[in-house]
Amino acid sequence: MHVPYNSWLVALSIAVAVSVSYTAFRLAARVAEAIRPMRSYWLIGGASAMGIGIWSTHFIGMLAISMPMVLRYDIPMTVASLLIAIITSWMAIRIAGTERFGRGAVALGGLVMGGGIAAMHFLGMAAIDITPAIRYQPALVAASIIVGIGASSGALWLTFQLRGGRTARPLARLGAAVLMGLAISGTHYIGMAAASFAAHSRCYGGVALDNAWLAVTIALVTASLLGFTLMTDMYSSELAARAQAHAARLQQINAQLRYQATHDGLTGLLNRAAFLKRLAAALRAARAGAGRFAVLALDLDRFKLINDSLGHGAGDRLLCEVARRLCAMTRPGDAIARMGGDEFLVLTRPLASAEDAGAIATQIIQGLSKPLRLDSLEVLVASSIGISHYPSDGDTPEALLAHADEALYGAKRQGGRTFQCFVAQMNGFPHERLQLESDLNHALARGQFELYYQPRVDVVSARVTSVEALLRWRHPSRGPISPRTFIPIAEETGLIVPIGAWVLNEACRQARRWHSSGLSLRIAVNLSALQFRQPGLLRMIAAALAAEGLPPRLLELEITESVVMTDAASSVAILEQLSRMGVIVSVDDFGTGYSNMSYLQRFPIDRLKIDASFISAMNDDPQSTLIVQAIISLAHNLRMKVIAEGVETPAQLRRLASLGCDQYQGFLFGQPMPAEALEPQLRAHASLGDAGDTALTSARLARPAWDPGLLASNDR
Numbered sequence: 001m002h003v004p005y006n007s008w009l010v011a012l013s014i015a016v017a018v019s020v021s022y023t024a025f026r027l028a029a030r031v032a033e034a035i036r037p038m039r040s041y042w043l044i045g046g047a048s049a050m051g052i053g054i055w056s057t058h059f060i061g062m063l064a065i066s067m068p069m070v071l072r073y074d075i076p077m078t079v080a081s082l083l084i085a086i087i088t089s090w091m092a093i094r095i096a097g098t099e100r101f102g103r104g105a106v107a108l109g110g111l112v113m114g115g116g117i118a119a120m121h122f123l124g125m126a127a128i129d130i131t132p133a134i135r136y137q138p139a140l141v142a143a144s145i146i147v148g149i150g151a152s153s154g155a156l157w158l159t160f161q162l163r164g165g166r167t168a169r170p171l172a173r174l175g176a177a178v179l180m181g182l183a184i185s186g187t188h189y190i191g192m193a194a195a196s197f198a199a200h201s202r203c204y205g206g207v208a209l210d211n212a213w214l215a216v217t218i219a220l221v222t223a224s225l226l227g228f229t230l231m232t233d234m235y236s237s238e239l240a241a242r243a244q245a246h247a248a249r250l251q252q253i254n255a256q257l258r259y260q261a262t263h264d265g266l267t268g269l270l271n272r273a274a275f276l277k278r279l280a281a282a283l284r285a286a287r288a289g290a291g292r293f294a295v296l297a298l299d300l301d302r303f304k305l306i307n308d309s310l311g312h313g314a315g316d317r318l319l320c321e322v323a324r325r326l327c328a329m330t331r332p333g334d335a336i337a338r339m340g341g342d343e344f345l346v347l348t349r350p351l352a353s354a355e356d357a358g359a360i361a362t363q364i365i366q367g368l369s370k371p372l373r374l375d376s377l378e379v380l381v382a383s384s385i386g387i388s389h390y391p392s393d394g395d396t397p398e399a400l401l402a403h404a405d406e407a408l409y410g411a412k413r414q415g416g417r418t419f420q421c422f423v424a425q426m427n428g429f430p431h432e433r434l435q436l437e438s439d440l441n442h443a444l445a446r447g448q449f450e451l452y453y454q455p456r457v458d459v460v461s462a463r464v465t466s467v468e469a470l471l472r473w474r475h476p477s478r479g480p481i482s483p484r485t486f487i488p489i490a491e492e493t494g495l496i497v498p499i500g501a502w503v504l505n506e507a508c509r510q511a512r513r514w515h516s517s518g519l520s521l522r523i524a525v526n527l528s529a530l531q532f533r534q535p536g537l538l539r540m541i542a543a544a545l546a547a548e549g550l551p552p553r554l555l556e557l558e559i560t561e562s563v564v565m566t567d568a569a570s571s572v573a574i575l576e577q578l579s580r581m582g583v584i585v586s587v588d589d590f591g592t593g594y595s596n597m598s599y600l601q602r603f604p605i606d607r608l609k610i611d612a613s614f615i616s617a618m619n620d621d622p623q624s625t626l627i628v629q630a631i632i633s634l635a636h637n638l639r640m641k642v643i644a645e646g647v648e649t650p651a652q653l654r655r656l657a658s659l660g661c662d663q664y665q666g667f668l669f670g671q672p673m674p675a676e677a678l679e680p681q682l683r684a685h686a687s688l689g690d691a692g693d694t695a696l697t698s699a700r701l702a703r704p705a706w707d708p709g710l711l712a713s714n715d716r
């Protein structure tokens, strides 16, 4: 029996097949890029859209036939054919979305897709309750399946090319969609040509469908599905664009921070940290055979007088002019740094002879002694320089700097405006350092350590939320020694491990005492690099908490950026374990070390402490305010709290409040003090239930300590 077709409906069915394929390929690309759990949403959405599309193509194709009788369908079988279409699409999109997509995947995908389309088609046909049954011509059935598989493979191959970025994207995607559309409609129409209906066929049972409204309904459903998927697809591209913008901004802040971290804000010369790095590199090169070099320490004579009488503005301009002249009078390759105040350092590139350094020093002293205009005044500045040489005066950065400094004092003692090379008699350094080391060795046993505590205050409520424990060493003959002096020695000698354990236990004991007396304050303890990497760290912390029965949320650990960044992979593991314990982790001195902000996204960190140098620079350097602002907004985006360190003036606090900083710490509220001395102040300002941290604390409290399963669901 010849079956005539309605060509409009045929065209509609092919259009649906092509457009549904186009959407499915866009979604497959999303699946490839997406991360869990978005991946499964795209997969389910794409498979449903495409499955319904294939099925609609088939049905519109069926409606396009003008049959003498009304076709009646078996509903369960019809629904099964729809499910087959969806499952087939699901598998095909998964295959097209795999990361490594080669010939094997193309062939497998084509087979699945072509086979699935054919299965859907013939099951759909079987759903027609017709007597006598439809007869099929085997050759045409085979042709319909082969066309389906071939065209699907071609389409998948094209998307593969697309992924490689070698083909013009929109054209290739359209080509792939057309091929896929051909696979779907080709299978259908060749399959239909294979079918022959007996002349007096009749349909019994099943459900009859009204052609006209069915066609319209199917087309509408398909169109709205397509519209919906395209829209979500566009939304996701928009999200991706936003993420990209975020990453670009991160990179920009990074560059700013890197500059800020290595340069002096006023003069643009190197800062101390960057200079030390250069010095270490020069030492390595010299040991490897690059020969001798020198370190020049320079100080302006009478700078304080000029600064005090003409004001800070004039002093700053003077320093900038000195920096400019220093750059002009040294050679390319010499490194120049400002160490703060009116102290400068020069690291020479390799020298031919020891006398060369003296020649450079003479040139600098002469160059700086030329008159200089400040406002309407002409001022004369003079300078003194101390020189140390590698290898004769030391072979570590510390030794070379200390000796250049000693030589500088020698030059000053001679009345200034001159230079002096280091001579060995000046040297008291190694002996002194050894003495300190040996004293430090006994300090713990002799009970010379004490903890001071400095409050941290909520910027908005002005309540104390926590305190930082800061170590003090009362040396029997030298008096108090700063942790900045003895912590590096303790690190080098390994003494920091027992000392750090003492600090932790002592801090937990104090926190317990306060906790019992109704002061629920969190205590922050500094962890050194060596401590952080100790294998027994977690056990030690757990033991310290258990010994005092202190809830983990009342302990915070401060770790510097560089510690976190060295061996990032193992850091993540340690931090995650700490986070699971329920202990709070913060990054100390943020902005001074690596300044690589992108790592923050990967580490389970609760808060950032902006280094004091940024806070003090905010007064006169607008760049610093911008950086502080950027750090705060970044931290908030990553759901971290921000603490400003070293806040000394009400103006700084006001500025920080306007930037949305959460907490601050500094001399403005109080110096670090022994626990008893601090207590009255704490009672007056204690926060009710740790006001500044409520959100975080309650989220943390919901987590039982030590539950390994809760790692993924962290609340940052």
Ligand code: C2E
Binding pocket: 454, 469, 470, 471, 482, 483, 484, 487, 500, 503, 526, 527, 528, 558, 588, 589, 612, 645, 646, 647, 648, 665, 666, 667, 668, 672
């Ligand atoms: P940090 O952890 O960044 O501590 C902040 C330092 O800034 C403290 O110096 C504090 O006294 C000081 N400070 C606080 N407010 C202000 C302010 O308004 N202006 C200025 N100019 N300074 C302020 P401190 O106590 O001398 O400690 C120095 C560093 O020694 C600490 O820096 C920390 O890195 C280390 N440290 C201290 N105690 C320990 C400890 O128990 N273990 C370890 N590993 N390191 C410690």
Ligand code: MG
Binding pocket: 468, 526, 558, 588
């Ligand atoms: Mg600290």
Ligand code: MG
Binding pocket: 588, 589, 609, 611, 612, 645
């Ligand atoms: Mg700090």
